Amino acid sequence: MSDVVLFDFWRSSASYRLRIALNLAGIAYKSVPVDLPTKQHKTPEHLERNPQGFVPVLDIDGLRMTQSLAILDYLDQTRGLGLLPQEPAARAKATALAHAIAVDIHPVCNLQVAAYAVEITGREEARADWMKWFIRPGMVAFEKLLEGFEQDPYCCGNQPGLADICLMPQVYNANRWGAEIDDLPRVSAVAKACAEHPAFAAAHPDKWQPKG
Structure with a gap:
């Protein structure tokens, strides 16, 4: 074991x-x-x-x-x-890309935070409204940030990196909560490449959902 x-x-x-x-x-x-x-x-x-x-x-x-x-x-x-480049400037730029999701979008879309939105409004619909309010603009900004990198086919090049690892859970959340991201071509292309990678596919929540 x-x-x-x-x-x-x-x-x-x-x-x-x-x-x-x-x-x-x-x-x-x-x-x-x-x-x-x-x-x-x-x-x-x-x-x-x-x-x-x-x-x-x-x-x-x-x-x-x-x-x-x-x-x-x-x-x-x-x-x-090799999740990040070694050269300091490129490393900082790639780290910022990953943090745009992991530090800026993810914390405000934590389930605990969204549950509080329901509590203070008394509306169950507030949960999905909250998620969409923050996920969509964050992903639009991420799409723009991707312009500074060559998607070949991943966020920052030809191998998965920190940004890809942070992106895919957020794509899952966007789809789960109905946040529109299909109109973001760079995000969509990277997400498709990651979804086809065995390490990402085996980690998908659908593979880990409890049975019954």
Whole structure:
């Protein structure tokens, strides 16, 4: 049995990122589901793993790690994934592209945040309205940012990188919540290329949805 353990939730964007990266690295791992709708992430057991009460948590190399971007950086440096360019200016530019999603869109579209929108409005429809309000403009901006890179066929070139790992969970969320992105040609082309890559396909939430 693998000594690498990923505590995750099948629809979690941050968990989805790590599944992609672990697949790219060829790392076998055990998945331990933490069910967010039933608040398993708020149990003492999970808070002991991560006091923030978030997923994912990754046990690897004798370490217990939290925060997906930090874990992705660790995997990149220890497994040589080449997720970012080495040249400082190109690296900063590619990092900014990834952060446009992971730092700017994702946090405000967290399920916990959207649930609060429902709570304060008393409208269940507020959840989808909230998601669409933030996802669509963020993805339009991402489309514009992609103009600074050559999609060959991925966000920044001919191999998957950090931006692609951050993009695909957001594409999933856009489709889930009905945020229009089909009119974004660069995003659509990258998403198609990523969807055809085995590491991305095997990480898709549909593959991890609990049965029954």
